Each structure stands twice: as structure tokens, then as C-alpha cells.
Amino acid sequence: MKTIEELFNEIKKDEKLKEEGIAAIQEGKLGAFMKAHGCDASEKEAIAFVKAKAEKAGIPLFFL
Numbered sequence: 001m002k003t004i005e006e007l008f009n010e011i012k013k014d015e016k017l018k019e020e021g022i023a024a025i026q027e028g029k030l031g032a033f034m035k036a037h038g039c040d041a042s043e044k045e046a047i048a049f050v051k052a053k054a055e056k057a058g059i060p061l062f063f064l
Helices: 004-013 015-027 030-036 043-057
Strands: none
Touching: 004 015, 004 043, 015 030, 030 043
């Protein structure tokens, strides 16, 4: 299984995967998206990871 960071790095490099991830967040299906792409982390863990990355980069995430 992939870590959240490994999946995140794949998403950054693949526009189609990025679009699928955004759609999954908007539809409330992030957990299913992650499992489908080989990551067994919880949805809460993934959101916390993304928020931490955004905060470190100074990017506000109002949608999470």
C-alpha cells in the first residue's frame, strides 16, 4: 500500500489523477478514491496531510 505522501506525489505529476482527486473531495468520496489508488489511510488522515502541506506553503484551503 502507498502512503499518503506517495499518492500525493503521484497526483501532483498527473493531471487526470489530480482532477479525479478534486472530484472525489467535492463528492465526499475521498476515502474510496484513495483506496482505488492503493492508499489505505483514512479520509481524516488525508485531509490533515493536505491541510498541513497547504499551511506550510501558505495556501488557504477553504473547501476542506
